[in-house]
Amino acid sequence: MRKAGILMIIGSLLLLGLFKFPLWNIMLGAPQYPDPLGMDIYIEGIKGVQEFDIKNIDGLNHYIGMKTIPQPEDMWEFEVFPTVIAIMVAIGVVIGLLGFFGKVNYKWFLGWFILMSVLGILGMYDFNAWLIDYGTNLDPKAIMKLLNPDGTPMTYKPPLIGYQKMLNFDVDSWPATGAYMMFVGMMLTVVAFFVGKKEYKKLRKIKP
Template sequence: MKLASTIMVIGSALLLGLFIYPLWHVELEAPQYPRGLGMNIHLDGIVGYTKHDIRNIDGLNHYIGMKTLPKKGDMWEFTVFPLVVGGMSVLGIIIGLFGFFKRSAYKWFMAWFVLMTVLGILGMIDFNAWMTDYGTNLDPNAIMKMTDDFGNPLSYKPPLFGSKDILNFTAVSYPSLGGILLGIGMALTFISYFVGKKLSKKSN
């Protein structure tokens, strides 16, 4: 069980990378911005690629009636998400250490993985809902009112993953280093269950 427990501890500890590196990032590409405009989405807030990116994005969005990007105090997620990720990481490490002393602890590895998966899915749903509101709930008094062929207001919702053309911009959205570390950590905790199960059967 020592191998399985070690894998579990490492996988859980990788979640702490989210306190150092961004979880996700969204970039806007257009001819007038050859270097692009981008924002890194951290657990506790949004930071531009450069010190001017957030201001420039908000300036562009103002013309089409989009809200300004939220600051740390504007969204409860920026307070709750760090607590959830930190708590789950510590819990996973404790469960992993418990495996050094109890052979059946690998069952808790899977329980942790399932709980973290559910929390992750809920987080993505919440993130997508925020982007939907951000891109569709527009100020009716905006300077520019863009509509589709049927006269309906255009949606400026960035993609949850991948790329999407929005007017003359291409919005690109994908995981950043923190999100990659999260994925690797989740994969390791999943593997630790099967390693622990196999080792437990061998020792019986």
């Protein structure tokens, strides 16, 4: 399963892009900000798209009682996620090498994909839970206390994915370069599964 093994190795290595490129991006645009404010979310921390974006976002959030943007040491995820990705890359490369030399079944490629998918779903769930806490757990002593039409306190949870209007801000939340590299890498491992399956069947026909 040489071709399948190579595809598996390449697909796994593409996840290393998460150590260089952001996984997610959130942009906030408003009339008073001709250049939108933005956050790039990496597996190791959160950075502003522009130099002072984080400072400006924290300044705005202060008035409505939202927490400041967390530092890497404030969230366990920024310590765990890099380790998980590194382990999955290593496992994927090992499976690819073993597949290349015909030491493992092609089903291992699909097993890696399923495990990575489960971890990805758990990661998205955790990310959404953080957004909910970030946008709803407000300081009761905040300068501004805005209410919904029904009288309940207004919340400011950014969308997990897509567009949302929040007060006078247009908020966009979309996957970034690292997420696309991870997606392509995972799809390559699926291709590796089908290529490996085809190669395996061909070998069985050749053998007497």
